[in-house]
Amino acid sequence: MPVTEGVNSVVHAIRILEQFKNGAGLSAGEISKLTGIPRATVYRLLKTLSLQQIVRQGDDKKYRLTLRLMELGNAALAIPSLQQTVYPFLVSLSDITGETGHFSVLDGYHVGYIAKKESPHPFRMLSYIGWRGPLHATAAGKMLLSYSNSDFIDSVLDQKLHQYTSHTITDPDRLRQEIENIRSSKYAIDDEELSEGLLCFSVPVFFEEKAIGSLSVSGPKQRLLQKTTDEFIEILNQKSEGITKKLMYGIK
Template sequence: MNTQETVNSVVHAIKLLEQFHNGEGLRASEISKRIGVPRATTYRLLKTLMAHQLVIQGEDKKYRLTLRLLELGNAALSIPNLQQIVAPFLIELAELTGETGHFSIVDGYHVGYIAKKDSPNPFRMLSHVGWRGPLHATASGKILLAHAKSEYVDHVIGRGLEAFTANTITDPVQMKQEIANARENGFAIDDEEQSEGLLCHAVPVSLGEQIGALSVSGLKSRILQRLTQAEIISILQEKSMQITQKLGR
């Protein structure tokens, strides 16, 4: 879009909201510095967002997002038609692997989970439809990055790679190689990088101009007793192809 067609105040408001991606509370002065606008402008933006119940100010004078944004986010991520299409394949995926199946897409600078089928086993993933996870520390996120534009990948890495476990890849050079490997191999793995004890595999799904991610996640100690990596990838690729065919891509 031509920059002349944008509204500066809206652009600034979006940049302001993006500063809360870690769920932290922020002071107006810090927000002003981060988004590069005068403090007076930042206060006006915050006042407007508070009036529309998108942010709230606590007793510590720090601003935080409200559940109003979660409500809007869930509505955006619901994508009912796509959910209905992938649902039966996620059921089959969970039955074949005994683990949890997810379908996700890129959501800003996160991976957004829009459909899920829980494992039939007692231990289950704490994820849910509408959950937004780190792109660099999830199998789904890595496979989505593997098919994203290089400028976007550089921007994601440039924002910093947060460590969630001792296995999380936080080195930019190593992460770029991980993404390149995922692109070449056609699948990505999260080996206890987002949660200890959890193993995830993901493959891409063609959505036309976009790419989705189909993944299976479960306890590492359990899933490897039942299936080899090659078997897991084979099952995922078969279901990915079937989803693509169903979508008519």
């Protein structure tokens, strides 16, 4: 392969990756129009990126980014590492609440957990960094979904929504109303929707006026009910604002 072709391929691949924003899916044709790269070239590069698990094609035939970029460079969202930036805030969140704190981002049709601080209690939410959860059955997932564009929300609602517990929202109309409520209140709750006995609260984290992730706290419902919802949301919002200031200005 000539050197110039190799360089052009890398440049084209980077330009393709730059088109993915806010979890929105894109078809090869749409990417070709946005970048001016010939459709045949786009198809070839998307196939390569798919084989390397950097993008994933959904049931709607559109492509979305995965967390593979995080694995490759641990810097898919920000430099320095977003994980390193948010972790001190997760530690503080866990210290204050006594529960498990997570920072999550959209990963295709899932919520991807990229940073975590465990609760000191032996009975706590079982999760791990890199875990991909359902958007419709987690507080973090519903929060990220509420800040997504309408096309992406429609594509999620068009899919069969798996019922994890008797509390899981599987009716598209009800979930759409839930999304509207979350967008209005600016916080989301998972009340035993993913796992019986588990309660979770989540708020958005902004950077340059865009919701780039979700900050959440999770634990056994019986223990979390010792505080009010307002208390948890206030704590989460304080930590979320701290993360935003740290990302924008380097302020702790």
